[in-house]
Amino acid sequence: MMNSSPAEFPTRGAVYARDLVVARAGNEVLRSLSFDVPRGTVVGLMGPSGCGKTTLMRSIVGVQRIESGHLDVLDHSPTDHALRHRLGYVTQAVSVYRDLTVRQNARYFAAIQGSTPHAADRAIDTVGLADHADRTVENLSGGQASRASLACALVGDPELLVLDEPTVGLDPVTREEIWTHFRRLADAGATLLVSSHVMDEAARCDSVLLMRDGRLLAHLPPQELLDRTGESTMDAAFLSLIRRGNAGPKRASDHQGDRR
Numbered sequence: 001m002m003n004s005s006p007a008e009f010p011t012r013g014a015v016y017a018r019d020l021v022v023a024r025a026g027n028e029v030l031r032s033l034s035f036d037v038p039r040g041t042v043v044g045l046m047g048p049s050g051c052g053k054t055t056l057m058r059s060i061v062g063v064q065r066i067e068s069g070h071l072d073v074l075d076h077s078p079t080d081h082a083l084r085h086r087l088g089y090v091t092q093a094v095s096v097y098r099d100l101t102v103r104q105n106a107r108y109f110a111a112i113q114g115s116t117p118h119a120a121d122r123a124i125d126t127v128g129l130a131d132h133a134d135r136t137v138e139n140l141s142g143g144q145a146s147r148a149s150l151a152c153a154l155v156g157d158p159e160l161l162v163l164d165e166p167t168v169g170l171d172p173v174t175r176e177e178i179w180t181h182f183r184r185l186a187d188a189g190a191t192l193l194v195s196s197h198v199m200d201e202a203a204r205c206d207s208v209l210l211m212r213d214g215r216l217l218a219h220l221p222p223q224e225l226l227d228r229t230g231e232s233t234m235d236a237a238f239l240s241l242i243r244r245g246n247a248g249p250k251r252a253s254d255h256q257g258d259r260r
């Protein structure tokens, strides 16, 4: 079922999915997902472990076979080479070389991306690691190592950042700092899709995609999640939504215009 008229196509979101179905090892793990990620916003992808967050992100970055349905990423097919320099992806595990320094890692990723050493240094600055740029990753704290991964995804100023549980295991102060970076990037025009199983982080997003068992329960701004469920915490609101079970997916773009 298409919700958009052709007239809306020019403002189609950074990620646009309709009836997306993905199977892994013969099991349907994404079950007919339809949603739009508005450009220039931070969208949280939330849901319990195993609900399909990583699989959805893998589909968006073009490394996961799609069974059926439609998925557009920055108006391209996810496997289109044209996307390579426009998209940054940070996997769930730290994906930088532990025996290289932060700067060596960032410059390596910059070289792969066809970007400059200067862009690498700028990305290190953005994540607040300038003072640690010449330390090897193995000599950084967990939070600093995560930020090093993020810096590598930032070189080349991607229009869309897909970040898989970037704040797992981080202390509250580092989490706060990283979310502040996300906001700053979105304010500068980037689109961020950030997964988490910590519902509190939903409050930092412009809208949240709530998943369970491969299905989308809702797509709405965090405050509306609280209002609709009458709960005061994100955790309670999510549980309430699951109990109701009939929330039906809703598009954030129904509630807010595209932010630049």
Ligand SMILES: Nc1ncnc2c1ncn2[C@@H]1O[C@H](COP(=O)(O)OP(=O)(O)O)[C@@H](O)[C@H]1O
Pocket: 024, 025, 029, 047, 048, 049, 050, 051, 052, 053, 054, 055, 056
């Ligand atoms: N490599 C794989 N092969 C087969 N099934 C997988 C694989 N990775 C994940 N799955 C299954 O796909 C479903 C969604 O997993 P995943 O996308 O990793 O969820 P999440 O990131 O939300 O924890 C789960 O049922 C999981 O068991």
Ligand SMILES: [Mg+2]
Pocket: 053, 054, 055, 092, 164
């Ligand atoms: Mg995952």
